[in-house]
Amino acid sequence: MKKVVLITGASAGIGKETARVLAKNGYTVYAAARRLDxxxxxxxxxxxxxxxxxxxDDTMVKGVNDIMxxxxxxxxxxxxxxxxxxxxxxxVPIADARYQLEVNLFGAARLTQLVLPSMRQQQWGKIVNISSVGGKIATPFGGWYHASKFALEGLSDALRNEVKQFGIDVIVIEPGGIKSEWSGIAFDSLVKVSGHTAYQNLARRFADTFKTMEPNSPEPLIIAELIQKAIEARRPKARYAAGYMAGPSLFFRKILSDNLMDKAIMGTLKK
Structure with a gap:
């Protein structure tokens, strides 16, 4: 029987490309997003x-029930x-910070709660959480984004060992730089929120630096194919990473002290 996949955030970028790749490769794919158009x-x-x-919550419950x-x-x-x-x-207004965590963390947690009963019953399942290199490394101005991804990493680690007994795998994907709408949204909010405050000079340096890196980022297909590889592995790893600077960044995070990592991050910013 075909494996049934629910993927959120499927209206653009990694989500849309993953839905496309899995549908082409024989999965029954339910692509979920706020805007059907x-x-x-x-x-x-x-x-x-x-x-x-x-x-x-109502749309999440309804969506899962409809698929079931x-x-x-x-x-x-x-x-x-x-x-x-x-x-x-x-x-950043605290209301905006809360919304960041609602989308990036609590939405994933709630959907996980909703699908686990049926996965436990069938003694098989895969939960794939799309984190980020930013779930291991924090840069200036991404505090709330990094908070959500660091938390998603921790949640995934706890969940992995809770549900292993039921034949369920929990897999974390850590993309580096990828061509998508994500960077445009992030940097627009940076300029809007901190472009005219006491942090404006550093904020502009940060934005200028990361805009120059964007052309080096690969297309979302590289992550879509990584997700397919992970869900088809007989014994999947806990984490997979790909994308611009993903490997080197995670390697340096492992070997450098916090002080040296801070210097490395701040040293990349354009003067």
Missing amino acids: KMQDLQPEGAHMLQMDVTD TREGKIDILINNAGFGSYGAVED
Whole structure:
């Protein structure tokens, strides 16, 4: 029988490309996002579209129930919905910070709660949490984004050992730089929030530096194929990483002290 996949944040970037890749490779794919109009191009490729907002419990419950009614199971959950809201910790309104965590952390946690009963019953399942290199390394102005991804990493580690007994794997994907809408949204919010505050000079240096790196980032396909590799592995690793500077960044995080890591990060910023 075909494996049934639910993937959130499927209206663009990594989510859309993963839905496309898995649908082409024989999976029954339910592509979920707030706006159905952004996913129309997935329908001819065999994906089913699902309206879902990961900050709205009713839409999450309805979405999972609808899939269970049609398919009788959800084999793989890919928690991909997320965004980066950038700005100095002092400048970001707490309401915006809460929303960042609602989308990037609590939405993933709630969907996980909703799919686990059926996965436990069938004694098989895969939960894939899309974290980031930013779940291990924090840069200036990404405080709340990094907080959400660091938390998602910790949640995944706890969950992995809780559900292993039921034949369920928990896999973390840590993308580095990838061409997507993500960076535009992040840097627009940075300029809006901290572009005219006491942090404006450092904020502009940060934005200028990372904009020059964007052309080196690969297309989302590299992460979509990594996700497919992970879910098809007989014994998947706890973590997979790919994308611009993912490998070197995670390697240096392992070997450098906090002080040296801070110097390395700040040393990359344009003067």
